[in-house]
Amino acid sequence: MRKYSPAGHIFLLSLCxxxxxxxxxxxxxxxxxxxxxxxxxxxHPERVIALAPSITEIIFSLHQEHRLVGVTLFSDYPPAxxxxxxxxxxxxxxxxxxxxxxxxxxxGIRDGNPIALVRRLESLGIPVYAVNPTDLERVMETxxxxxxxxxxxEQAQRLTAAMHARVQAVKARIAxxxxxxxxxxxxxxxxxxxxxxxxxINELIQLSGGVNIAAGPVNYPRxxxxxxxxxxxxxxxxxxxxxGVRFESVKARWLRWKSIPAVRNGRIHLVDSNLVDRPSPxxxxxxxxxxxxxxxxxxxxxx
Amino acid sequence: xxxxxxxxxxxxxxxxxxLLVVLLAAVYLGxxxxxxxxxxxxVARSLAGGLSDDPTLxxxxxxxxxxxxxxxxxxxxxxxxxxxxxxxILRNPLAEPYILGISGGAAIGAISGIxxxxxxxxxxxxxxxxxxxxxxxxxMLIAGxxxxxQNNRLLLSGVMVNAFCxxxxxxxxxxTQDSRLHNIIFWMMGDLSLADMHQVTILGITVLPxxxxxxxxxxxxxxxxxxxxxxxxxxxxVRIIVSLLLVVTSLMVSATVxxxxxxxxVGLVIPHLFRLLLGADHRLLVxxxxxxxxxxxxxxxxxxxxxxxxxxxxxxxVTALIGAPLFIYLLKRTER
Numbered sequence: 001m002r003k004y005s006p007a008g009h010i011f012l013l014s015l016c017x018x019x020x021x022x023x024x025x026x027x028x029x030x031x032x033x034x035x036x037x038x039x040x041x042x043x044h045p046e047r048v049i050a051l052a053p054s055i056t057e058i059i060f061s062l063h064q065e066h067r068l069v070g071v072t073l074f075s076d077y078p079p080a081x082x083x084x085x086x087x088x089x090x091x092x093x094x095x096x097x098x099x100x101x102x103x104x105x106x107x108g109i110r111d112g113n114p115i116a117l118v119r120r121l122e123s124l125g126i127p128v129y130a131v132n133p134t135d136l137e138r139v140m141e142t143x144x145x146x147x148x149x150x151x152x153x154e155q156a157q158r159l160t161a162a163m164h165a166r167v168q169a170v171k172a173r174i175a176x177x178x179x180x181x182x183x184x185x186x187x188x189x190x191x192x193x194x195x196x197x198x199x200x201i202n203e204l205i206q207l208s209g210g211v212n213i214a215a216g217p218v219n220y221p222r223x224x225x226x227x228x229x230x231x232x233x234x235x236x237x238x239x240x241x242x243x244g245v246r247f248e249s250v251k252a253r254w255l256r257w258k259s260i261p262a263v264r265n266g267r268i269h270l271v272d273s274n275l276v277d278r279p280s281p282x283x284x285x286x287x288x289x290x291x292x293x294x295x296x297x298x299x300x301x302x303x
Numbered sequence: 304x305x306x307x308x309x310x311x312x313x314x315x316x317x318x319x320x321x322l323l324v325v326l327l328a329a330v331y332l333g334x335x336x337x338x339x340x341x342x343x344x345x346v347a348r349s350l351a352g353g354l355s356d357d358p359t360l361x362x363x364x365x366x367x368x369x370x371x372x373x374x375x376x377x378x379x380x381x382x383x384x385x386x387x388x389x390x391x392i393l394r395n396p397l398a399e400p401y402i403l404g405i406s407g408g409a410a411i412g413a414i415s416g417i418x419x420x421x422x423x424x425x426x427x428x429x430x431x432x433x434x435x436x437x438x439x440x441x442x443m444l445i446a447g448x449x450x451x452x453q454n455n456r457l458l459l460s461g462v463m464v465n466a467f468c469x470x471x472x473x474x475x476x477x478x479t480q481d482s483r484l485h486n487i488i489f490w491m492m493g494d495l496s497l498a499d500m501h502q503v504t505i506l507g508i509t510v511l512p513x514x515x516x517x518x519x520x521x522x523x524x525x526x527x528x529x530x531x532x533x534x535x536x537x538x539x540x541v542r543i544i545v546s547l548l549l550v551v552t553s554l555m556v557s558a559t560v561x562x563x564x565x566x567x568x569v570g571l572v573i574p575h576l577f578r579l580l581l582g583a584d585h586r587l588l589v590x591x592x593x594x595x596x597x598x599x600x601x602x603x604x605x606x607x608x609x610x611x612x613x614x615x616x617x618x619x620x621v622t623a624l625i626g627a628p629l630f631i632y633l634l635k636r637t638e639r
Contacts, residue, residue, distance in 0.1 A: 073613055091485045092614050095496065096367050100339040102359055114486060116497055123499065124366060 333372030379600020386570030403461030407468025408438025567619030
């Protein structure tokens, strides 16, 4: 066996140290994303790609859109986002396009971006920071985290403080009322699909002082007309999610069943799906819209 | 069969060399064309060793487009050859590589893997491969080695197994209610977008020996077409040849399907195309299907990823859109 000289030891030691320190020297830092994955990213990412419409919205709301070099299809808010280069849809990312935009950071979302595509990007040397906002609280944390990734902690804190205040305001008014109408939230038309317990929609219904009659372990349970008639919802809320199907025609289908309290009392409403299923700051707009629908006596009539 | 050895070797070379050139040209195009543009000259420079000035383009050409073109070539070759072999051993012109239920079994395996939350590779590939091998086993048990030679029984059993699998697939899809549905549908349409060299190497190692083996049996397939008694009298054990071809072909088709999903239609159209052009000699048809099927698939994949302005369409869609009219045109022309 060969023996190392002391000089050799020092050399090896310094090699180890420099390996530990090189990120700092290169202007990079270690971060851990919301899935617990450790990665190396640039200290000040300048070329960022948002891999989902909600992340585009968060970056715009932090006024960091100058760093965005790419967004996904359906990134339609704010309108300026439509002008950015598109890198495919969030479930079918165009890897070649992403590589060609030379990003120093991609921000992806667990509930949407297929993990295989994320791994493929990482194998090409592109760091993908994954977020996993599962409720309103975690959306605010995500805004804060993206803020600190993009050197805009202060903006993020101001934004989340405002979101927090608006949520508290809704909560305070709802606490004053004891009525808890039973809500059927319809996101699919054919088949009829609603939202279970572990969804933003369920959280928004609860915070707005309603009871989600589709609450349960299945995230997006299917229903038949018969089941809904039997459940006698006080309010039916329909989202604009099913493209190409007009709200009026869906509403007309329900109007045939006068035994449903929501039909008798004219409480069938439309809500913009982008406000209730995108984990972005606009979720609070969604909350206020839902609160107006469920408790018009507290918030004024819905528009 | 009347052709002697030197003649057939010469014809093989006369056929294979131009087809190989076409395949290489297709791969070159595959490396040059992508969603971010057409870089014919950049690829040439890169092949000559230059292109250090733009590492991003280098990554796109060598790590994204190149593995994808190679994968498409392997898939096209495997499925075309699979169709050719099944058409020969089942003596049925409608046979294609999926006809014996391999696709259905693989799909059930893949969907189960996706529903269990396994990763695309190797998890889903493994469950899918296990699914198709299980179907093959069930099929061989149903049909038995004796009826393997009575083609209609094997064929019918396969069609039934496939129909049963189809029902299970629809059931699994109907109870899936979240984003995993996307993964399932992409898999069923065939998806090459995740190709990397690792995958190409594994698939290559699996299918290349199968290609050689089938090429070795090309003459035997010619004899099979003469009928069982004739083959027997010429000293061929039909049962063994058919079983070997069935297993080897199923193996390579399963490997392909488990990597890339159900890429459709190549296996039906390419063998018929070459049979129309070259006649029934499998010593010519095997290399033609390998090289021509590979090139055809690479070209179809280029169209599949560049035709839509955003995203991709399944390569199987393009293979059928171009292949079916082309085949009908050739059929009409040879009739006259």
